[in-house]
Amino acid sequence: MAVEKSFKQSKLEVFKGLDIPFNGAQIEAIQAQFLRATQSANLPERWTTDAEVLKLFMMFRSRAGDVIPSRRQLGGSLLKNASDSIDAEIAEAIFGQDVLMCNDGWRSNAKDAVGGVSVTHKFKTILLDLIRTNALSKDGESMARQFAAMIDDAEAKWSCNVIGFLTDNDAGSKKGRKNLGLARAWLLLFPCCSHQGQLILAEYLRENPKAAQIMEELIEIVNWLNSKDKVREIFDQTQMTLAGKILAYILPNLTRWTTHLIAALRFDSLKNPIRHAVLNKRDEIIAAHIGAESNQRKRAEMREVALAHCAMLEPNAWWDELEKIIPDLEHICYLTNIAQSDHVRPDQFLLALAGLFLHFAGFSARVLAEDRALGNRMCARIEKRFKELDQPVFVLALVLNPFQKLSRFGDMANIDQFVLSTELISLYKRVKSRLPSTPRTPGEQLLHDTTQKKAMQSLSAAFLQYLSGTGPFASWENPEIQETYVELNGNNPIPFWEMRRTNGLVAELANFSLMLLYLVVNQAGLERSFSDFSNKKNKKRNRLGLVKMAQQSKVTRHLRDKQYEEGLAEKRDGRQNHSEDQVKLLLAVPRYAEALLSDTDDSDTDTTERISVVVRSKAAWRRQMAKWQEELQEAEMVDTDEDKEDSEDELPSTIPVASAAPRPRRPRAWLPMPLTKLFGGKIARPIGNPARRPRVVSEEALYMELLAAEHSGEEPDAGAQEGSGDDFEG
Structure with missing residues (x-):
């Protein structure tokens, strides 16, 4: 028998506490209360979309008042516990790790001078x-202490x-950094590279009076437009008529590093509407500038000011000068943008x-003598x-980028694998020269010296293999492998070396390369903390102490990083100040072709020809090897007598041993070297991707593999036995 539909019990729908829906009246009341709370607490409108705030609301119950903490709890025990938890994570992350320390100053609105101390670890x-x-x-001595x-x-x-230690380059910090280096020679010391763009911009305006005058006049005009509402309205309406939109007039500011370029680009883009308004609405502009002023003398003065501004903007000559300096500003500001990145590596800054x-340097080809002189002064x-x-840190970081190696250096650099190997070992010894906190016993010192020499031998052998593309690095010469790597990692050299840390033959080189490539030679991260401090210690909270402010900043940064990791917050895209086509040309450093060395033993070679960075014959190899041995021998002569004895006992026969002759003067090192020699020279082929190495094994690769094998003690493979170490003539 069928049951009537009306007799069926309807389904009872039960909601959990957090799932109970709101009715329309409740939605209106809650939204109205949100508005009142936002205005009452002077909160930004975005606070209701913050991920942590949303999580907090999802935890509320009807008795939420019982669990909402007081202001004292929020700023006391809860803040301290959260900060301590973050400190524990930091301690675990950097325990025993290499870090770069940064120091910079900040002045609060309470006129307190505050020094910030931070470290960077893996960017x-x-x-x-x-x-x-x-x-x-x-002063310098006090700063060093x-x-x-x-x-x-x-x-x-x-x-x-x-x-390493990084500071600003003001007089006290610079002197203090220098004194610190004298006391602790193992430290890598840097000025903040992100400030170099700002300083170069100031120097450009100092060396180019016309550019300085143009920027001063631009500032004057923008101030005029932004301060006179009626005048600006005339120019805005002209923009709307001609372009269909109204763009703001940006004011250059030297302390905001890239605003000179942005202001110049914006004003140049508004050339047509601005000149159109000046040519067709001059009387209206003058009348708008004078306004309701009744004093005849002041009216005459204001008329002269308006006429002067119109006369400045009307001719093409002023706009031509503005357009002429924009490429220079764009190059400088592009360098600044690169240098202030959180992930800028030393090799990237060097190329920039x-x-x-x-x-x-290209100004030397210009027609005007003043342009050529400007180029010389800026260089x-x-x-x-x-x-x-x-310099060794930056140059070696560039060489240890597998996408660059030696391809960027010009023919005037006189560079080869052996010179670089010497620089690498010198930097390695400097970094490892730190004395222990407690003196070593004679036995411990002997063990330490032996271990370090073996590490240097492994480092040198792996470095030569890396440059020649042999041994563990041979697979990298395969174009298909490089293409696959780029698809997965882009042009980032970090994964290249991370994957080689487990290979015992090249682990020492991989670790040292990562130490250099992980260096972030700017204070951008610390500067962002200062910006956060300015938001926290404002006029209404000027009694906020340093300890509490540091705790708040740590918690804020930690929460933001977690939100990025969990996808709850999106990083703001950077401003696009340069077109894609222009980016390819800005700060371009050509890749130089590899010229050939003579394949004969004849010493009467033409010294005007380019010196190759790659050895291509046995004769050339012997010449380079003899030169390298001579340089190493001279360098070793400055070591202590104990080091000489250890070298005779432990180093392989291929490594020259210093004799007991009187100690000569130290030869001039390859670095430091000016940029004009490092990157100057003629381009032997068009700028672009470097030519791929042939996939067959060349003679050079065989000889490089032989030398690396003799350093490491490994057996040469079958392809390298002819002309092996027994036949090698040093």
Whole structure:
């Protein structure tokens, strides 16, 4: 018998506490209360979309008031516990790791001078401490002591290994950094490279009076437009009529590093509507500028000001000068954009600096003598900036980028594998020269010296194999492997070396390469912390202490990083100030072709020909090897007598041993070297991708493999037995 539908029990739908829906009246009331709360607390409108706020609301119940913490709890125990938890994660992440320490200053709205101390580890900036520096001396010796104390405190508290120190390049910091290097020779010391673009921009405006005048006039015009509403309205309406939209007039500001370029580009893009307004609405512009002023003398003065601005904007000559300086500004600002990235590596900054140098070096081909003189002066300025850097770090980082190797160096660099190997070993010894906290016993010192020499032998052998593309690096010469790598990792050299850390033959080189390539030679991360401090310690919270502010900043940064990892927040895309086509040309450093060395033993070679960075014959190999041995022998003569005895006992026969002859003067090192020699020269083929190595094994590869095998003690493979170590003539 069928049951009537009306007798069936309807399904009872039950909601859990968090799932109970809101009715229309509740939605309106809650949204109205959100508006009142936002305005009452002076919160930004985006606070309701913050991921952590949404999580918080999802935890609420009807008795939420019972669990909402007080202001004292939020700023006290809860904040301290969260900060301590983050500190524990930091300690675990950098325990025993190499880090680069940064120091910079910040002044709060309470007029307190604050020194920030942070470290970077694998491109991540970690704030360690804030120090009130009002009463601290700023002379070089005092700064050096303060820097040393920062390093010692960080290493004692966090058990990390500070391998480098980075500061601003003001007088006190520069002198303090120099004194610190004299006391602790193992440290890698850097000025902040992101500030170099700002300083080069200031130098460009100083060396180019016309550019300085154009920018001053541009600032004057933009201030005029932005301060006179009626005048700006005339120009805005002309924009709308001709272009269909209204763009703002941007004011250049030297402390905002790229605004000179952005302001110039914006004003240049508005050339047509601005000139159209000046030519067709001059009387309206003058009347709008004068306004309701009744004083005749002031009216006359205001009329002269308006006429002067119109006369400046009307002729093409002013716009031509503006257009002429834009490429220079764009190159400088592109360097600045690269240098202030959180992930900029030393090799990237070196290429950017070299590209800027080559841009101004190209002025030598210009017709006007003043342009050629400007190019010479700017090249000298950039050379001075490069001279202040720790050049071996930057040059070797470029060489250890497998996508670059030696391809960027010009024919004037006089570079070869052996010169670079010597520089690599020298830098390695410097970094490893740090003395232990407690003196070693004679036995421990002997073991340490033996271990380090074996490590240097392994490092040198692996480096020569890397440059020649043999041994563990032979597969990289396969174009298909490189293409697959680029598809997965782009042109990032970090994974290339990370994958080789487990190979015992090249592990020492891989670890040393990663140490250099992970260096972030700017203070961008610390500067972002300062920006966060300015938001937290504002006029209404100017009593906020340094300890609490540091805790808040750590928690904020930690939450933001977690949100990025979980996909709850999106990083804001960078501004696109350069077109894609222009980016390919900006700061371009050509790849130089490899010229041939003579294949004969005849010493009467033409010295005007380019010297190759690749050895292609036995005769050339012997010449290069003899030269390298001579340089190594001269360098070894400056070591102690104990080192000489150890070298005779332990080094392979292929490594020259210093004799007991009187100690000569140290030969001039290859580095430092000016940019004009490193990257100067003629291009033997069009700029573009470097020519692929032939997939067959060349004579050069065989000889490089032989030398590497003799360094490492490994047996040569079947293809390398002819002309083996027994037949080798040093």
